[in-house]
Each structure stands twice: as C-alpha cells, then as structure tokens.
Amino acid sequence: MLLLCWLAFTMTSVDRSTWGPASVFVGEDLGVPLASLGVFATAYYIGYVCSNAMTGVLSDRFGGREVVTASLSGAGLFMIVFGSTTSAVVGVSVQAVIGFFAGADYAAGIKLIASWFQPKDLGKAMGLFTSATSLGTVIANTVVPWMINHYSWHASYRLFGALSIVTAITCYVILRPGPVVNQAHRTHDQKRPSAWKTLITNRDLMLVSLAGFGGFWGTYGFVIWSNALLIEGHGVSGTAAGFIVAVFAGTAVVGKPLIGMLGDKINSARKPAIVILVLFAGILVFFGTLDHVPTLLIVAPVLGLVGYGYLPLLVAMIPRLVSSDITGRAAGATNAFWQVASTLVPLAIGAVFAATDSFLAAFCALSVGPLAGAVILYFVNENGGNKADPGSRSESEKTLSH
Incomplete structure (x- = not known):
C-alpha cells in the first residue's frame, strides 16, 4: 500500500516537473516569449494550491483510494490534452486543470498511509512517500530532454499522461484503507466540533x-x-x-x-x-x-x-x-x-x-x-x-x- 501511494505521488510529481525541461520548447511551438512562460507554471500552482485546500475534504468523505484514482486519472488525461494543444490560452487553462487534479493526490496518500502505519512508524513511511517529489524532478529532467531530442515535447506529455492513467487503474484495483485509527482525546460529555473548527x-x-x-x-x-x-x-x-x-x-x-x-x-x-x-x-x-x-x-x-x-x-x-x-x-x-x-x-x-x-x-x-x-x-x-x-x-x- 505504501509503495502504491508512493508510486502515485511520484507520477503526479513527474507530471508537475515535466514543465521545467519542456517549457522552452513549448514556448517556441505556441509562440510564447521566454519572459511569459512563467504564466504556465503560475496557472499550474494556482490549481495545485486550491486542490490541496479543498480535496482533503473529499479524501475524508469518500476515501483515499477514490481520490488517488481521480487525481491520477484527471492529471493523466489533461497531460495528454496539453500534449496536443496548439493554443497558448488553452495551454495555460489546461495547466491549471492538471495542477488541480495532481494536487489532490497528496492528502489522499497521507490519509491512506496513516491508516496502515502506527504513529510510531510514520517517520519512515512519510520519508519514502515524500521522496516522490524529489524523484519526480529527477525522472522528468532525465527523460523529458531525451524525449524532446528523439521525438518532441508533445510525446513526453502524452507518455507521462498515459502512465498516470495506468497507475490510477492499478491503485483503484489494489489500494484499500487500513485498520489503524487515531482518535482525538476528549471526554464523553464533550460534543464533537466541526472538522474545520477542530483544525483551526x-x-x-x-x-x-x-x-x-x-x-x-x-x-x-x-x-x-x-x-x-x-x-x-x-x-x-x-x-x-x-x-x-x-x-x-x-x-x-x-x-x-x-x-x-x-x-x-x-x-x-x-x-x-x-x-x-x-x-x-x-x-x-x-x-x-x-x-x-x-x-x-x-x-x-x-x-x-x-x-x-x-x-x-x-x-x-x-x-x-x-x-x-x-x-x-x-x-x-x-x-x-x-x-x-x-x-x-x-x-x-x-x-x-x-x-x-x-x-x-x-x-x-x-x-x-x-x-x-x-x-x-x-x-x-x-x-x-x-x-x-x-x-x-x-x-x-x-x-x-x-
């Protein structure tokens, strides 16, 4: 379960990191000047931050497996869409959508891992899980330049998009919530406050x-x-x-x-x-x-x-x-x-x-x-x-x- 959560997070991290090595070539194809390429990354992170703030609620309500599957499927599908875009305006919008779907994976992965590991073992589990972001950067910066040299930047987005969808299907089939439960300490006569009030x-x-x-x-x-x-x-x-x-x-x-x-x-x-x-x-x-x-x-x-x-x-x-x-x-x-x-x-x-x-x-x-x-x-x-x-x-x- 940990390895699947890690693999899912690695794939969304690769999807995010693909922009860096591909950005100059995307700009040349879409007629976007170098100084304006940051708009694509900004759009992605707007979607990513909004997703992190919102989709944790969905993980708690519907379950981590369902959100991980939706995250990878959506990010993969729109990675493929971005690989076929010919418009800068459409490209910026699609990047925001990719960011929104990719951002949902983080909270869902943590929820799943926390259900399988005791609190005393969470350090090693989260250490492996969070290594995905760094590995995603390494993979993207290794594979994408090779794909561009031999094929095109379009091919790299389509490849990682397809792999994300395959990973989503695998996660849906195998991932399950675990038996570990952590409950806030409170007396029996206390009413449970709302979730957001509890957090704040x-x-x-x-x-x-x-x-x-x-x-x-x-x-x-x-x-x-x-x-x-x-x-x-x-x-x-x-x-x-x-x-x-x-x-x-x-x-x-x-x-x-x-x-x-x-x-x-x-x-x-x-x-x-x-x-x-x-x-x-x-x-x-x-x-x-x-x-x-x-x-x-x-x-x-x-x-x-x-x-x-x-x-x-x-x-x-x-x-x-x-x-x-x-x-x-x-x-x-x-x-x-x-x-x-x-x-x-x-x-x-x-x-x-x-x-x-x-x-x-x-x-x-x-x-x-x-x-x-x-x-x-x-x-x-x-x-x-x-x-x-x-x-x-x-x-x-x-x-x-x-």
Missing part, C-alpha cells in the same frame, strides 16, 4: 503549519532562485548552476527516508526537525559565502539533505495531531499553506537581491524561514493531546476478521 483550534497543528511555511521558504526559495543567483552573483555557467541544483534535489531521494527512520528510532519527529531546520538556516548562510564551483558542489548535497530533511518529519506529525476522520483535511490544508511560501519567496528574494546586489544577503533572507520554523516547532507538543488506538479497526477490517 488545534494549536499544535497550526504551529506545525507555520514551521513548514518557514521550511518551504528556504527550500523553494533556493530551488527557484539559486540558478539565477549563482549565474548573476558569481558568474557560474548555466550548466554548472543546473548541476548544483540537481545535486541539491537528488540527495533528498535517499535522505528523506533515512531521516524519517531516524525520527522513528528516537520516537520523536519534532526534535530532529528542529535540529535540521537550524542546520538548514546555517548552511544557507554558509553557502552564500562560497564562490567556487567545486566547493559549491561539495556543500550542495549537505544542503539538500537538510533542505528537504525536515519535510517527512513534519508530515509524520500531522496524523498524530488529528483524528483519522479529518487527516485528509489536515494534510491538504497544511500543504496548501506551505505552498503559499513557494509563491511569496521568489518576490521577496528578488527584491532583496535587487536592493543589495549581494549573493550573501539573498541567502541570509532565505535562512530566515527555516530558522523561524525551528523556533516555532520548539513549542509544539507532537502528541497533540491525541491518543492512537492501535487496536481499533475500521468497519471493513472488522467484517473481514469475522
């Missing part, structure tokens, strides 16, 4: 959301701006800058599961997350002082390890902080809030660099996010006043047992 008044969940916002500020600020900062600030070639960022992201494919396992080993996700966020902030500042490519390449994998390593730990905390019946809402809402950081940080770092013309100043501004996240996380009770009921079983599991 959950102090620890709100703090984790703020901490993740700070982490994403550093991570995606680096991913979005590092190429330009390296080229403009230090005169690094475009090829070398791209390779440095690839090393940064590639490290996370292995690093996320290992860090998740560490959290399980010490029976805490909060403590290692705080350490990692502090290290992330410090290494960002240190990275900003470097100016030689060999040194940058040495530091990049270490930066990638801490730059992504906090994520599986934060994700593992979410099912521990809320009841199983609202895990989808919690996962979707927190990720939507985290993604807002990735839309704001490009503007902030651009303004800092424009005002100071300083590579170091830009990286100091990036480091503020993870440092603030570490401070916020210090005040989180990762058990959240909830109690896991490992012996509880879903109704379907009870029926099967009888």
Whole structure:
C-alpha cells in the first residue's frame, strides 16, 4: 500500500516537473516569449494550491483510494490534452486543470498511509512517500530532454499522461484503507466540533503549519532562485548552476527516508526537525559565502539533505495531531499553506537581491524561514493531546476478521 501511494505521488510529481525541461520548447511551438512562460507554471500552482485546500475534504468523505484514482486519472488525461494543444490560452487553462487534479493526490496518500502505519512508524513511511517529489524532478529532467531530442515535447506529455492513467487503474484495483485509527482525546460529555473548527483550534497543528511555511521558504526559495543567483552573483555557467541544483534535489531521494527512520528510532519527529531546520538556516548562510564551483558542489548535497530533511518529519506529525476522520483535511490544508511560501519567496528574494546586489544577503533572507520554523516547532507538543488506538479497526477490517 505504501509503495502504491508512493508510486502515485511520484507520477503526479513527474507530471508537475515535466514543465521545467519542456517549457522552452513549448514556448517556441505556441509562440510564447521566454519572459511569459512563467504564466504556465503560475496557472499550474494556482490549481495545485486550491486542490490541496479543498480535496482533503473529499479524501475524508469518500476515501483515499477514490481520490488517488481521480487525481491520477484527471492529471493523466489533461497531460495528454496539453500534449496536443496548439493554443497558448488553452495551454495555460489546461495547466491549471492538471495542477488541480495532481494536487489532490497528496492528502489522499497521507490519509491512506496513516491508516496502515502506527504513529510510531510514520517517520519512515512519510520519508519514502515524500521522496516522490524529489524523484519526480529527477525522472522528468532525465527523460523529458531525451524525449524532446528523439521525438518532441508533445510525446513526453502524452507518455507521462498515459502512465498516470495506468497507475490510477492499478491503485483503484489494489489500494484499500487500513485498520489503524487515531482518535482525538476528549471526554464523553464533550460534543464533537466541526472538522474545520477542530483544525483551526488545534494549536499544535497550526504551529506545525507555520514551521513548514518557514521550511518551504528556504527550500523553494533556493530551488527557484539559486540558478539565477549563482549565474548573476558569481558568474557560474548555466550548466554548472543546473548541476548544483540537481545535486541539491537528488540527495533528498535517499535522505528523506533515512531521516524519517531516524525520527522513528528516537520516537520523536519534532526534535530532529528542529535540529535540521537550524542546520538548514546555517548552511544557507554558509553557502552564500562560497564562490567556487567545486566547493559549491561539495556543500550542495549537505544542503539538500537538510533542505528537504525536515519535510517527512513534519508530515509524520500531522496524523498524530488529528483524528483519522479529518487527516485528509489536515494534510491538504497544511500543504496548501506551505505552498503559499513557494509563491511569496521568489518576490521577496528578488527584491532583496535587487536592493543589495549581494549573493550573501539573498541567502541570509532565505535562512530566515527555516530558522523561524525551528523556533516555532520548539513549542509544539507532537502528541497533540491525541491518543492512537492501535487496536481499533475500521468497519471493513472488522467484517473481514469475522
């Protein structure tokens, strides 16, 4: 079940990452100038953030399997549609639809995984699950250039779209909710508040959301701006800058599961997350002082390890902080809030660099996010006043047992 959730998330991550290596060629075909290509990515992320905020509700109501299937099917279908588009206006609209469908997979995957793993084992599970985003970037940046050289950018979108639909069918046939139930601790005479009120008044969940916002500020600020900062600030070639960022992201494919396992080993996700966020902030500042490519390449994998390593730990905390019946809402809402950081940080770092013309100043501004996240996380009770009921079983599991 974990591997299928991971495969589904990998496919939606590949779908998202296909735009990067294909964008220039799409622009040439559709007559879109280079400066305007960002509109396609913006449209995608608008759909993605809206989906994260909304479809967690569907995961809680209809089940993770159904939402994963719809997510992959819809994203795959519109990937194929985008591969056949000849209009820039239509292309932008289709990207928004792809983003909306692809964004639904995250919350549904977390809900399913949390139903199969005890809270004490969620670190390793979420470590593998979240490694999908990094692996998707690696796959897209490896396969898409080859597809373009031998066929066309259209072929890459059609290929990944078809694979997404095949994965959707596989998930629908095999995926099932598990027996693990987590219930919020409350006395018998207390009435259950509405789901959204429960989330908003959950102090620890709100703090984790703020901490993740700070982490994403550093991570995606680096991913979005590092190429330009390296080229403009230090005169690094475009090829070398791209390779440095690839090393940064590639490290996370292995690093996320290992860090998740560490959290399980010490029976805490909060403590290692705080350490990692502090290290992330410090290494960002240190990275900003470097100016030689060999040194940058040495530091990049270490930066990638801490730059992504906090994520599986934060994700593992979410099912521990809320009841199983609202895990989808919690996962979707927190990720939507985290993604807002990735839309704001490009503007902030651009303004800092424009005002100071300083590579170091830009990286100091990036480091503020993870440092603030570490401070916020210090005040989180990762058990959240909830109690896991490992012996509880879903109704379907009870029926099967009888």
